[in-house]
Amino acid sequence: MSRSRKLVPEASQGLSKFKSEVARELGIPLSDYNGDLTSRQCGSIGGEMVKRMVEEYEGHLTTRS
Template structure:
């Protein structure tokens, strides 16, 4: 199965958002994150989703 990005232009913005969240959570993200724990990596993604949902709900 092949996946197609719906908005390829969003990649740069999402990456910037990911790095901002990681900085706030004191998670040292880099080009290679294999040395980080699953908890560290998951906390960044989880916080990103939480903030996106919160923002969406504010705009309803």
């Protein structure tokens, strides 16, 4: 069983686009093959994605109260 399966498979395309946007903003080149990227570069992309998702979620929480 794959541990990397998405809870919402339909979100795959949106997440890919989001990852590309973040990588571009960070100046990290993404392509079809990303084996030449460092762990630091990959971590920067993922970390920034999580940071933005948390900020977005927190923004929704503050507007609900």
